[in-house]
Amino acid sequence: MIEIKNVNKVFYQAGREIKALDDINLSIAEGSIYGVIGSSGAGKSTLIRCVNLLERPTKGRIFVDGIELNSLSANELTLARRKIGMIFQHFNLLSSRTVFNNVGLPLELAGVSKQEIKEKVESLLELVGLSDKKDSYPANLSGGQKQRVAIARALASDPKVLLCDEATSALDPATTHSILELLRKINREFNLTILLITHEMAVVKSICSDVAIIGGGKLVEQGPVGDIFAHPKTELARQFIRSTLDLSIPADYAARLSASQSPNSYPLVRLEFTGASVDAPIISHVARELNLDISILSSNMDYVGGIKFGLMLAEFFGSPQATEQAIAFLKENKIEVEVLGYVA
Numbered sequence: 181m182i183e184i185k186n187v188n189k190v191f192y193q194a195g196r197e198i199k200a201l202d203d204i205n206l207s208i209a210e211g212s213i214y215g216v217i218g219s220s221g222a223g224k225s226t227l228i229r230c231v232n233l234l235e236r237p238t239k240g241r242i243f244v245d246g247i248e249l250n251s252l253s254a255n256e257l258t259l260a261r262r263k264i265g266m267i268f269q270h271f272n273l274l275s276s277r278t279v280f281n282n283v284g285l286p287l288e289l290a291g292v293s294k295q296e297i298k299e300k301v302e303s304l305l306e307l308v309g310l311s312d313k314k315d316s317y318p319a320n321l322s323g324g325q326k327q328r329v330a331i332a333r334a335l336a337s338d339p340k341v342l343l344c345d346e347a348t349s350a351l352d353p354a355t356t357h358s359i360l361e362l363l364r365k366i367n368r369e370f371n372l373t374i375l376l377i378t379h380e381m382a383v384v385k386s387i388c389s390d391v392a393i394i395g396g397g398k399l400v401e402q403g404p405v406g407d408i409f410a411h412p413k414t415e416l417a418r419q420f421i422r423s424t425l426d427l428s429i430p431a432d433y434a435a436r437l438s439a440s441q442s443p444n445s446y447p448l449v450r451l452e453f454t455g456a457s458v459d460a461p462i463i464s465h466v467a468r469e470l471n472l473d474i475s476i477l478s479s480n481m482d483y484v485g486g487i488k489f490g491l492m493l494a495e496f497f498g499s500p501q502a503t504e505q506a507i508a509f510l511k512e513n514k515i516e517v518e519v520l521g522y523v524a
């Protein structure tokens with residue numbers, strides 16, 4: 181549905197050249213929810229803005245629903261853009277218009293009759309759960325409600341594609357969840373192709389079928405979300421995956437942690453399970469076979485695409501030899517092991 185071919189974007193600022201996008205190629209299938217993730221400054225906003233030519237690529241071509249946007253005249257581009265809805269981090273609603281008139285705006289601009297606008301807007305407000313707010317102004321809505329209005333407005337011209345530019349970044353976790361659920365619902369109901377950019381892997385994990393990771397304007401990795409979580413190939417991908425698993429050492433343990441082992445201290449170990457790890461009850465195996473007591477301090481395990489992955493912090497109580505053998509065994513089974521220090 182969306183083809184991004186050899187797209188480059190260079191900005192010039194104060195005589196300096198900034199390569200925001202460096203030869204990006206992406207193919208986004210109809211009906212998919214495709215996530216692009218990257219850190220601040222990676223080029224995410226530039227990329228999504230290139231898809232509807234809000235930003236013109238310096239080089240490269242953009243196809244949406246088989247039409248090459250770069251080759252269109254200004255009028256043709258205006259028509260093509262009606263099939264590409266967009267929502268933003270800060271909603272971009274018109275404060276002087278009611279909810280009803282915000283949602284109806286694209287239809288007014290397209291010359292649709294008043295009666296048709298009324299029917300369409302009312303059905304869209306019902307879809308996003310805001311029928312009772314149609315006469316309210318944006319200033320009187322919560323962030324989540326504003327984003328629902330923006331989604332209804334984006335759907336008014338029956339787009340085939342919805343671009344989401346950090347659409348949940350300004351929202352709290354519960355509201356983020358409800359907006360992501362709404363996006364999933366409209367994706368299914370209308371077979372709408374959704375391209376979203378985010379800096380949060382949790383967003384990708386929760387609704388995307390596919391993901392592309394960009395860093396420094398370059399496409400670093402891409403593929404089905406399950407595959408990327410299972411077999412990340414780059415350190416950047418691993419970092420984003422880890423960011424979904426918050427596991428820090430409790431403060432009192434951190435205070436008692438020392439770099440070297442004493443006779444009555446035991447190692448605090450961080451275990452990382454990835455898609456490559458052997459899927460078996462390995463912890464109990466190690467404890468039984470090596471006569472090691474393992475105390476799990478915290479653990480954050482998850483499933484994506486049928487793959488178990490996650491982090492665990494544990495203390496190993498046993499002889500130094502048993503600990504060494506246990507670590508070797510875990511590594512053989514593709515569990516990444518790091519001794520964080522020794523706790524007395």
Ligand SMILES: Nc1ncnc2c1ncn2[C@@H]1O[C@H](COP(=O)(O)OP(=O)(O)OP(=O)(O)O)[C@@H](O)[C@H]1O
Nearest residue numbers: 191193198200218219220221222223224225226227
């Ligand atoms: N209009 C512009 N003029 C000059 N440089 C720009 C412009 N827009 C973006 N850039 C630069 O291009 C690079 C990519 O910016 P972009 O906004 O696409 O990143 P991003 O991944 O969306 O970051 P963030 O998450 O912080 O918004 C950055 O180095 C940025 O400073």
